[in-house]
Amino acid sequence: MPSIQRPRGTRDFGPEEMGRRRYIEGVMRKTAETFGFREIMTPTFEHSELYTERSGEAIRNEMYTFKDKSDRELALRPELTMPAIRFYANELTHMSKPIKIYYSTNCFRYERPQSGRFREFWQFGAETIGGGEYEADAEIIALAVECIRNSGLKDFKTRIGHLGVLRALLKDMDVDKENQSKCMQLIDKGELNELYNILGSIVQSEEKIEKIKAILDLEKSNTIPSKTRDIIAGCEEAIKAIEILERILTNLKALGVKEYTIDLGIARGLDYYTGMVFEIDVPFLGAEKQVCGGGAYELATLFDAKPTNSTGFAIGFDRVMMALEKKKTRIPVPTLVAYVIPMNENVKDEALRITTNLRRNGISCDIILMDRSISKHMKHANSLKAKYTIIIGEDEIKTREASIKNMESGEQKKVVFDNIAKHLKESENTDIPRE
Amino acid sequence: MPSIQRPRGTRDFGPEEMGRRRYIEGVMRKTAETFGFREIMTPTFEHSELYTERSGEAIRNEMYTFKDKSDRELALRPELTMPAIRFYANELTHMSKPIKIYYSTNCFRYERPQSGRFREFWQFGAETIGGGEYEADAEIIALAVECIRNSGLKDFKTRIGHLGVLRALLKDMDVDKENQSKCMQLIDKGELNELYNILGSIVQSEEKIEKIKAILDLEKSNTIPSKTRDIIAGCEEAIKAIEILERILTNLKALGVKEYTIDLGIARGLDYYTGMVFEIDVPFLGAEKQVCGGGAYELATLFDAKPTNSTGFAIGFDRVMMALEKKKTRIPVPTLVAYVIPMNENVKDEALRITTNLRRNGISCDIILMDRSISKHMKHANSLKAKYTIIIGEDEIKTREASIKNMESGEQKKVVFDNIAKHLKESENTDIPRE
Numbered sequence: 001m002p003s004i005q006r007p008r009g010t011r012d013f014g015p016e017e018m019g020r021r022r023y024i025e026g027v028m029r030k031t032a033e034t035f036g037f038r039e040i041m042t043p044t045f046e047h048s049e050l051y052t053e054r055s056g057e058a059i060r061n062e063m064y065t066f067k068d069k070s071d072r073e074l075a076l077r078p079e080l081t082m083p084a085i086r087f088y089a090n091e092l093t094h095m096s097k098p099i100k101i102y103y104s105t106n107c108f109r110y111e112r113p114q115s116g117r118f119r120e121f122w123q124f125g126a127e128t129i130g131g132g133e134y135e136a137d138a139e140i141i142a143l144a145v146e147c148i149r150n151s152g153l154k155d156f157k158t159r160i161g162h163l164g165v166l167r168a169l170l171k172d173m174d175v176d177k178e179n180q181s182k183c184m185q186l187i188d189k190g191e192l193n194e195l196y197n198i199l200g201s202i203v204q205s206e207e208k209i210e211k212i213k214a215i216l217d218l219e220k221s222n223t224i225p226s227k228t229r230d231i232i233a234g235c236e237e238a239i240k241a242i243e244i245l246e247r248i249l250t251n252l253k254a255l256g257v258k259e260y261t262i263d264l265g266i267a268r269g270l271d272y273y274t275g276m277v278f279e280i281d282v283p284f285l286g287a288e289k290q291v292c293g294g295g296a297y298e299l300a301t302l303f304d305a306k307p308t309n310s311t312g313f314a315i316g317f318d319r320v321m322m323a324l325e326k327k328k329t330r331i332p333v334p335t336l337v338a339y340v341i342p343m344n345e346n347v348k349d350e351a352l353r354i355t356t357n358l359r360r361n362g363i364s365c366d367i368i369l370m371d372r373s374i375s376k377h378m379k380h381a382n383s384l385k386a387k388y389t390i391i392i393g394e395d396e397i398k399t400r401e402a403s404i405k406n407m408e409s410g411e412q413k414k415v416v417f418d419n420i421a422k423h424l425k426e427s428e429n430t431d432i433p434r435e
Numbered sequence: 436m437p438s439i440q441r442p443r444g445t446r447d448f449g450p451e452e453m454g455r456r457r458y459i460e461g462v463m464r465k466t467a468e469t470f471g472f473r474e475i476m477t478p479t480f481e482h483s484e485l486y487t488e489r490s491g492e493a494i495r496n497e498m499y500t501f502k503d504k505s506d507r508e509l510a511l512r513p514e515l516t517m518p519a520i521r522f523y524a525n526e527l528t529h530m531s532k533p534i535k536i537y538y539s540t541n542c543f544r545y546e547r548p549q550s551g552r553f554r555e556f557w558q559f560g561a562e563t564i565g566g567g568e569y570e571a572d573a574e575i576i577a578l579a580v581e582c583i584r585n586s587g588l589k590d591f592k593t594r595i596g597h598l599g600v601l602r603a604l605l606k607d608m609d610v611d612k613e614n615q616s617k618c619m620q621l622i623d624k625g626e627l628n629e630l631y632n633i634l635g636s637i638v639q640s641e642e643k644i645e646k647i648k649a650i651l652d653l654e655k656s657n658t659i660p661s662k663t664r665d666i667i668a669g670c671e672e673a674i675k676a677i678e679i680l681e682r683i684l685t686n687l688k689a690l691g692v693k694e695y696t697i698d699l700g701i702a703r704g705l706d707y708y709t710g711m712v713f714e715i716d717v718p719f720l721g722a723e724k725q726v727c728g729g730g731a732y733e734l735a736t737l738f739d740a741k742p743t744n745s746t747g748f749a750i751g752f753d754r755v756m757m758a759l760e761k762k763k764t765r766i767p768v769p770t771l772v773a774y775v776i777p778m779n780e781n782v783k784d785e786a787l788r789i790t791t792n793l794r795r796n797g798i799s800c801d802i803i804l805m806d807r808s809i810s811k812h813m814k815h816a817n818s819l820k821a822k823y824t825i826i827i828g829e830d831e832i833k834t835r836e837a838s839i840k841n842m843e844s845g846e847q848k849k850v851v852f853d854n855i856a857k858h859l860k861e862s863e864n865t866d867i868p869r870e
Contacts, residue, residue, distance in 0.1 A: 004485050004521055004738065006478050007509055012522045015473035015536065022474065034794040036771055036801030036819070038450035039457065043441050043555055044479065044511075044541060045499075050439050064480075064509075066501035069545070074442055074499075076479075086439055087447045096818035098803065101450065106479060110504070120478055135804040146794075251804075254787035256795070303439065336471055352689035359469040359581075360691070366471030368533065369570040369686075383531035384471070 009111075009119030019333035021122075021321060025104055028124045028147040028315070032102040035143045037126050040101045042083035048073040050082050054272070054302060062109050064119075076108035081272075081312060082299070084127050089303030097130030104317070115288065118318060127312035129300070134244050137276040137296055137311050138251035144292050144313045145257050148280060151320055152329045156291065158259065160248070160278045161266035163295070164241025165215060165232060172235050173208045175199070187267035192216070216265045224249075224262050241275070248276055272297045276311065282323045291319045337424060339386035340367040341377045343393035351392040354402065354417060361421040381407065388424060444546075444554030454768035456557075456756060460539055463559045463582040463750070467537040470578050472561050475536045477518035483508040485517050489707070489737060497544050499554075511543035516747060517734070519562050524738030532565030539752070550723065553753060562747035564735070569679050572711040572731055572746050573686035579727050579748045580692050583715060586755055587764045591726065593694065595683070595713045596701035598730070599676025600650060600667060607670050608643045610634070622702035627651065651700045659684075659697050676710070683711055707732045711746065717758045726754045770820035772859060775802040776812045778828035786827040789837065789852060796856040816842065823859060 006012055013021060029039070051059050064076040077083055080103050092099060104124045111117060126143055128136040141160060148156055166187065170180045179202060186195040199209045214231045224242060232238035245262075252260070266277045277295035285291070294313025301307050324331065338358055342351035348369050358365040366384060368377065381389050391403040401414040404423065415423045441447055448456060464474070486494050499511040512518060515538050527534060539559045546552060561578055563571040576595060583591055601622065605615045614637060621630040634644045649666045659677060667673035680697075687695070701712045712730035720726070729748025736742050759766065773793055777786035783804050793800040801819060803812065816824050826838040836849045839858065850858045 004482055004488075005525060006518075006521070007480060007482060007503070007507075010478035010480070012478070012518075012526065013476040014522075014527060015475060018474045018476055030797070033769075034797060034799045036799060039453045040450060041448040041453055043445035043447070044543070045442060045445070045555075047439055047442060053439075064501060066499060068442070072442075083441075083447075086441070087449075090440060091447065092449060096815045100801070108479070120480075132803070132805040142791075250784075251787060254784045254791065256788075256791045334468075349685075349689045352686060353691075356577075356689065356691045362465070362469060364469045364471060366535070368567070370567040380531045 007119070009117075011118060011120070016333075020324075020331045021317075023331050023333050024151050024321060024324065025124065025317070027150045028317075029102070029104060031147045031150050032126055032143060035100070035139065035146075037100040037102040037143065040084065040087065040103055041105065042077070042080070042087055042103075044106075045074045045076050046083055046086070048075040050086060051075060051078060054082065054299075055270070062111055064108050064110055078109050079107055080105070080123060080125055080314065081127065081297075084312075085129070085299040085310070086303055088129050088308075089300055089305035092129075093305055098132075098136060099129040100126070100131075101129070102126040117288070122317035123314045124317050125294075125312060125314035127310060129310045130308045131311065133275070133296075133309055134247040135251055136309065137244075138248045138255060140294060140311045140313055141248070141252060141260075141276075141278050142255040142257050144278070144280060144294060144315065145260075147315060148292065148320065151324060152331070153282065153291075153320060153323055153327070155282060155284060155327075156323075157261065157281045157283065158257075158278060159220075159261045159263040159266060159281070160245075160276070161263045162241045162245045162276050163267065163273055164244070164275055165228075165238045165264045166212065166267065168235050168237035168241065169208070169211050169215065169232070171237070173199070173203045173205065175202060181271055184267040184271075185269060187216070187265060188269050218264060220261045220263055222258075222260055222262065224264075228264065244275065268293065268295060272299055274298050278313070280315075282319070284326065285319060285323055288319055288322070291316050291323065334364070335385035335387065336366055336381075337363050337386070337428065338365040338388045338390055338420075339377075339381035339384065340365060340390045340392060341374065341381075342367070342369065343374075343391065345371075347392045347394065347397055350397055350417075354390065354392065354420060358421055358424070361425070363421060363424055387428070390420065442554070444552075446553060446555070451768075455759075455766045456752075458766050458768050459586050459756060459759065460559065460752070462585045463752075464537070464539060466582045466585050467561055467578060470535070470574065470581075472535040472537040472578070475519065475522065475538055476540065477512070477515070477522055477538075479541075480509045480511050481518055481521070483510040485521060486510060486513060489517065489734075490705070497546055499543050499545055513544050514542055515540070515558060515560055515749065516562065516732075519747075520564070520734040520745070521738055523564050523743075524735055524740035527564075528740055533567075533571060534564040535561070535566075536564070537561040552723070557752035558749045559752050560729075560747060560749035562745060564745045565743050566746065568710070568731075568744055569682040570686055571744065572679075573683045573690060575729060575746045575748055576683070576687060576695075576711075576713050577690040577692045579713070579715060579729060579750065580695075582750060583727065583755065586759060587766070588717065588726075588755060588758055588762070590717060590719060590762075591758075592696065592716045592718060593692075593713060594655075594696045594698040594701060594716070595680070595711070596698045597676040597680045597711050598702065598708055599679070599710055600663075600673045600699045601647065601702065603670050603672035603676060604643070604646050604650065604667070606672070608634070608638045608640065610637060616706055619702040619706075620704060622651070622700060623704050653699060655696045655698055657693075657695055657697065659699075663699065679710065703728065703730060707734055709733050713748070715750075717754070719761065720754060720758055723754055723757070726751050726758065769799075770822065771801055771816075772798050772821070772863065773800040773823045773825055773855075774812075774816040774819065774821035775800060775825045775827060776809065776816075777802070777804065778809075778826065780806075782827045782829065782832055785832055785852075789825065789827065789855060793856055793859070796860070798856060798859055822863070825855065 218225045268277045273295045275296035280292035281289040282291050292315045296311040340351050340355050342348045355365050355367045389405045396402050400417050405412045653660045703712045708730045710731035715727035716724045717726050727750045731746040775786050775790050777783045790800050790802045824840045835852050840847045
């Protein structure tokens, strides 16, 4: 089967890359857990309706769909918020609220493969279901920012807004729901000419359209521009949105998040957002710069559960990895600690016993029993980035002392067999780590 | 969408269950890494041919298949050995050998859902590619046994055999390849009447058929029965198989694996096994008792790579979890360390700052800012199994000392704000863990 390659748009991850990915994933997990979020997992495929009923048939073109034997259509999940809320509505409504959950897994989109976009890709995300309106929003932003900061990425920009301002202004101009959502999508895509064309054709008051322009033109800084209040004067819902945003920012300060830009023009592509929205960009990634998006939403009622404030985000894990690699960020992936070299046939049993003892002490240890020259052994130990080699020969068996070599410094020591585990544990804490 | 449930045969995992699964998965990962194995990951779907060309069209009925836009058939992976070897042949042949890899991920089989069998299920497996014939086999068995033992499972049975004995005897009777593989499948399923019917119809010598019977009837113990040599006398390939098995057992002893049964009747269902084979059962699971299967195989040549000794196993992760749950094995999943309770509006900012400080010190900490009675707070803290609650009220702000309560012992202490992280880290090491 020489022609069998992996499918287009997918990837194989080898040991080195996988080590880096798991390390960064571990950092994000640990961060979410310190915030009190706990992991959930939903199936890799769902009934297609879970996505098509809410997002329309258009999404079908981007989904991998197939039929089960009872002819019901299934789809590989394109995202994880809908399954999380389905799970909540079906089984978790009894839990003490707020429910704080995270996920770290793969999604699928059937789009043209291109730089930074894959047909199978990974998301790290979190949702707070049933939390207080502004406090859960602030915490979700803080968690997203800390996940990305803790990954080691420095050059990222957080933008925070609230959909309520634009929505309230549109509503105030008597734009109907369908056109509201069309306008929000145009704003999200930055297609402002088309936006003003539509508004011009349905709204009489030029003055009201100017308010939308004024909001989109607001100076971007880390405070809500004082002008905002003038623009939205008299529009109660917009004023309420600004008040919530102000409380979110107060909380963010106490949560230690100081660097962000207020952007009341963030519209997000999806209809289900209802309040705070935010995005995190890594500008040097160009077209793939957005590494995180999120906000407040309401989806529980879709599944016949009670209306529930929810807020969440998803980080594009592959893009974070891409950014870290572009910046050549050092990721301290643990490598093999010990590589045992038996010098001949007679010492193999003892060498295996030493290996087993190290492994049972939690020390990663490899051994090759095939007859190899010492230089071949050293080459293999180097390819595994082993920190120490342990030579066991006839002399070592006689004296019950192994020769341990630090592969970084070249330093060699004799250590009695029974103390090797202890010695390596102590050395690991004092010796310079191997890059 | 009240009717949208998860698809049949799939599962949602909530925070508690997911915590237990990740803990046990972590134990297996750690074990594999101490053995010098490193993780790889391949795509969730592959071209269908990867499975059908080797295993025949029959496997198609058990696979989830779908077409991509260029009309090529894809399949959700039913297992992970074929993708691992495809990956090796395509991209990893340059690596220093042996290549020791592991995987921990999901697979899919379209079978009738029943107890212990799911359409989406998890496997933890390992492969050694290009290792020495008996040493890699011994190490693979030892790794599988240690993964299961370290999970906390006690009542498991390991059976070890070598396909070479039965294969050589069948070959010696001039049974052709197709019938050899049919016979091996019957042996695997335990359908011995059917086996002897077939052999009776194609083999003249009753005496030779008796040898197969004798091998299958051998007493099961932890040594190769001395009778074996008599049965296979004169059959060179069978003798060689027994010699390899003897060397594997010698190595297993040095690797600390002592409990197993020799079973020369293990045939395994799949054609690609070539030598040592082994299975691990948990008898109290009944029909789903097999939790691990593996052995030596050769697949690299299928992908036009050089012939390469390979050996590996796959653990049915869900069955291990099922066994641990049936035995009510305690799984020490970490729970929330601290739950901060702000007593009123004025102290919320300080409470958030204390929370942020604990989180940044790696201590999991939750806080709810919504106005709640102290008893409601305590109830929520209990539902999260928090180890400590930290009360911040007006008095605490004045004295800069928080009231910390150990939720297990009920003991309360005053700790100055700046020392809370240090205090909790020390207490965590000395206080009794919360179940």
